[in-house]
Amino acid sequence: MKRAIKWTAIGLSVAVLGCLLALPVYAGTSFETLDSSSFEEELDQTIWNVPEADVEAVDGAIEFTAESTEYSRVIAMNVIEQAYGLEELLYFESTAYVSDIPEGGEFIFAVGMGSIESYRGDEGNVEIALRNDGGMKLTVNAYEASGEPTELLSPKAVSGYGTVTVAVQVNNDCTYSVKFNGSTAASGRLPYLPEGSVGYLQSGGCAVSVTDVYVRSYAYDAPANSNFKETFDNDQYNANLLFSKQAWKTQYDPTYVSVESIDGNDMLVFSNAGSAHLSTMQQYSNFRLTFDVPWLIRMTEMDEDSTVIAPSSSWFGVSYGDALVEYAGNGYTDSPDVVYFDRDSQVRSFAMGKAVVGGDTEAYPFFAIDETRPISCMVELVDAHVRVGIKWMDEEEFTIIGEYDRPDGLTPTGYVHIWTPGTGNFAIDNIEMVNLDGEPQLVEVEFKTNKFKIPADYVWDEEAESKLVYRPGTEKKTGIGWNTWYLLIPCALVVAAVPVVIALIVRGKNKKKEGKADE
């Protein structure tokens, strides 16, 4: 389903939404709104469809001119559907300035349109019309079949020119009410549930400026996810189910979040951790999360020089309904709720204004400075109701130490996290996640290790590196040492000269001897 309208924060007052708590909720729900910001500058075409492209936003109003035709209409892209377990289907309120409606013509505020290109009188439409029939009249008709209206309000004379406000509310049991300028004009039960789009239709020639609009509807989520248990055995976990991150370090060494072995048992250790989280990789709405905390630093550890090496841990908590898996910092501040196990051994909730929502400091002083027993924690969300449980690890059953209803009455869908805001010094093990949706959509997930590949060491090929490769065309000489080329000629001269010299000397001596003999 394409969600083309703006999502708003889940945060209405209990007074407004008290009526929504009547029925159990089995899956994650959230509400959607559409308002005048969608045409403040221009008609947002991701929110509104204008099939004939002949209607524009002018000065912050959707402007239907006298030149409009019967095809001039504006229809919201969002298709409203029943949200399972909620009472209300939709609320549509709109203010318009009516300049003119031709005699016999009508301008329509419609809900339940089956298409973003629907026409007046189409099947599925519930039309609240301002009709000029010898004076302005208000009518309400439902079209179970095209062109065949079921009259819900006979034409009722109203002051239809100038500023008018029409409000339509429809519940999932088909009851409805229509208010005109603040007064109930019609109510009762519709012949069918008008799931579909809301918008504006006309018979043509209507000069009407829609200056304000508010639409409220709901989305139904039953996310597909997995029940799983993670023990971190073999120094790893399933990265298709879980993701962990330390967003920032602390000044203490070492500071990390990783799978480590403590007393021979592998677990996910938050050691001097700064802001850090463990997240599910799938979204959940109704769920139960349990986990052991087999290691927790309750008393600050110092060395012999009184230097802090590991401070006592910060709180650790569970958030749910989160938009992201991975956060750059303390993303829990954006969560619909964080249920956290605080340093005074009480449990608090962000959704409840950080009020204490549970705890039994006598039976479970889990953060007491002299306490050494490891604990197990439980956080459960079903039908907007949160339960918190705790036990010592060696106990069989959880003790419920707190519970509350979410103020907005909703069960948000999203990722579930275990957080530390830093400095976290604890470990978690034996995580178990169970989908508690009324009609769970469970999927199988393959195992994918969280471990990443570390490359092998480079292999140094000394022989290859030492091989001399000469630029093509250059000669290669061998050996460092004498340059024989430069000595060759001189040596040759010497070699050639020596016998000549010897011959001359011998000849000279012989002649001398001959000279003496002559004497």
Next chain:
Amino acid sequence: MSKKRVCGLLTAAALLLSCLGVSGCAAKQAAVEPMEPEEVNALTFDAIGGADVMPIAGYYGPHLSDYCYNGERQPSFVTDEFMKLTAESGINLLNHSYLDYSASAKAVHDLLDYGEKYGVGICVYDAKVAGALGDSTPSLTMTAEQIAAYSRHPAFCGLYVADEPQWAGFHLGDGTRTIDLYAPSLQNLSTLGVYGYVNALPDYNGKPEQYRAYLREMITEMDLPYLSVDAYIWDKSNMDFHNYFYIMDEVRDAALEANIPFWTFVQTGSQWNDGQKHFDSDPNYVLNNKQFQWTVSVNLAWGVQGIQYFTLIQPYHFSWALTEPFDFNRNGMVGAWGNINEWYYYAQESNRQIAAVDEVLMHAKSKGVLVYGDRAKQDTAGLKGIIQADGWRELVDLEATGDVMVGCFNYQGKTALYVVNYDYEYAQDITLKLNKKHNVTVIYDAETEHYSAKNLTLPMQAGYGALIVIDD
């Protein structure tokens, strides 16, 4: 004239011709004036072997586990095993381990002990000393008290203080790490006789006047015993060889003027990630071994007396990738999770040569650089350190098929030459032509040979360097 005399003259003539050679070097037998030994002020450390040993540093690491991701924790590198690996690479100094004594005293002490065991000097970072800047700088007394805990350790070589300090006259940046802010700390250390590590900015923007002033400001204000700069050439976005040598030239010049040594950096890989983004690597990692040796060789030729490798360990964010979480092969002698990369072996190779030649180079005064070949001349055009001649002293000329760079040194009155095959792709034979026959010592590929020659032909691997000492 008697025949005997004629014969004698003929013999003498023949012998005389034998000394000339084809090149007709008779005209070049002019005597070379002896050199007076010059003072060489090299920075050395007893912890790594003393005055004959060139500091060879690994920058960044070892450190404790610094990062974790999805349940996996980076190993700690402050281990006996890693220090042994470091020492085996030839690195003898760690100038920035990224441990802070103020937070990790035990780890620093462990590192010092490992350093002593493996002959590796350690520079300590202590935020209480070097992290408080300007007016917050601790007093001399406080500094002395703080460093007393580790400065007497045999492996202690000094304190890491600053990397690339800023200066309004050259590059101000955010203005939080300026020379004047660091100066008080360095002056304290200088007074205490403790070496403070500082590394200067390079000049990639060609502002010579400002750069010269910056270097001198650093030397003066920080009382530096040496000048270090990090400039990298094997970066695809910045392959300007002339700029590289320009930086070297200016730093050398400033160091010579101040009579202090200068150090440089050699990169181990590239594709760094200061911006801490996630990206997939260009699989053609730079640099290869020949380029690596070239880098070390040209630095030695220019008179560098300290080599630093950036980085010893890959910072974890330097490994961040996109398709996969990490690329541990992208840079660093050792990847962020402990795998050995190729640059470890390249450094080991170059360090063997450095260890073989440092006894000379640490006592030699750089007198300039000769260049041969169009490429080498172009890359060094107009630089002060270039000797505009075909030779220097006993070296009268040089013949080669490619470009060559020769560093010229006064080694205690003797001529020493550091000959570099400037071609980082191919081997070549380089022939040194001396004015006459000399006894020479040749150190190449960490092997020492002695020759008596007038012309010396050296078959040299691409990028490699050889030390030639004219013994007489």
